[in-house]
Amino acid sequence: MAEPTCIQLDIHGQVCPSCLLLTLKTLNQHGDSVRAGQTEIIVMTNDRKSVDTIPDAVGKMGYQAEVTRLESGYRIRIYGH
């Protein structure tokens, strides 16, 4: 199976709640593809609140999320199964 394409969202420094809103918007556009494992969404941010809320929010929608630490922020990988 081919490697999934990545959509990268760099949301460093933006006002709240850009991070969650833009993530949800991207999921709205590419949800089927993410669910099918063809696309992954990578969110990079230093907004602590969204690092704690995005995994929960996308989890409820049936996606997986994985948080890793970056040098001065966080990377959230959102993917299907």
Add this chain to the structure above:
Amino acid sequence: MPESPFFLILVTSSLAGLVAGFVMHRSDFCVTAMFRDMFLFRDFFLLRMLVLLVVASMLAFELGRLAGVLRPYPFPLLGAPSLASLIGGLVFGIGMVLAGGCVVGTLYKLGAGSVAGGVAFLGMILGSAFYAEWHPVWSAFAKATVLTPAITLPQALALPPTVLILPLAAVGAYLLLQWHRQGKLTRPAYTAGHIAPWKAALILALIGFASYLLVGMPLGITTSYAKLGALLESQVWPEHVAQLAYFKALPLAYVAPFGSETLRGGPGPAFDAVGAIQYPLIGGIILGAFISAMLVGEFRLHFRIPQRQYVSALLGGVLLGMAARMVPGCNIWHLWGGVPILAGQSLLFLLGLLPGTWIGSKLLTRFVIR
């Protein structure tokens, strides 16, 4: 002992600010999000944290009052409730959503490196100074729409505060217990050094109580934004600042809990009791959040954000600055200080804040974050 009557106030306010800034950054204790996310995401988690903070403060303030250690009661600077507080709350709600944080929220975000937070901070100083231009008109409106001369609801009903406050706190405590049983007071966290919001709520209630006990009032900072505005404006336009009635007023005149002389202060540019109480809080919150962000290695300035977010932060800041003078007082002052003692101004502010936040959320998703 140092002889300055401000010594205890300066020390208390600095420490309160430092701890509050640190804790708010670690738990991202954002009052704006408490209201906004309810409208945007149907997320009530943070609002439950506010209920916890208010109920804890209600109990602490009421027990402190009964023990006779909270003086003066009600605390200074609260006025008669009028439509000014309701409308001010509405404008405040719009402003805080557009600014991406309330008065205190933008401070801890600024301390952690948020450039938008810094822009909102400048907007608030501008808005506060601008308010001084039309203060006479607004003040006349406030006087004309006073609902009752009583400061608090118990006073208005001629009841002892305990009779109203304890049953209300009991209802709140019952709700909290239900939420606790349903696991609704905690949620998973992935950030470094995270402090659970329920702990932050209790710590902030404790800080508010300590401030009331030692300074004579709970946390409040917005009058000093007008002060900073007056100070800056007087550098370029001293005659104008000197003739504005608003900057001459000294609404604060009280005897601090551990002092003997009357301390006075107001929005004018001179350093007075308002400056002694509020400047250290502002500095403390910024510094506390900065230390917190440095310790987890997350302090970094990011300038490259969409331009419309800078505009939104500035506009939101101006609205916040003006609204905080119209009410008068900010959300921290009213929600963490006034609501727990059922101050009329604070209850009206809260009532206005709800539709304001809703309007702000609509504007934000329509024009700012796209």
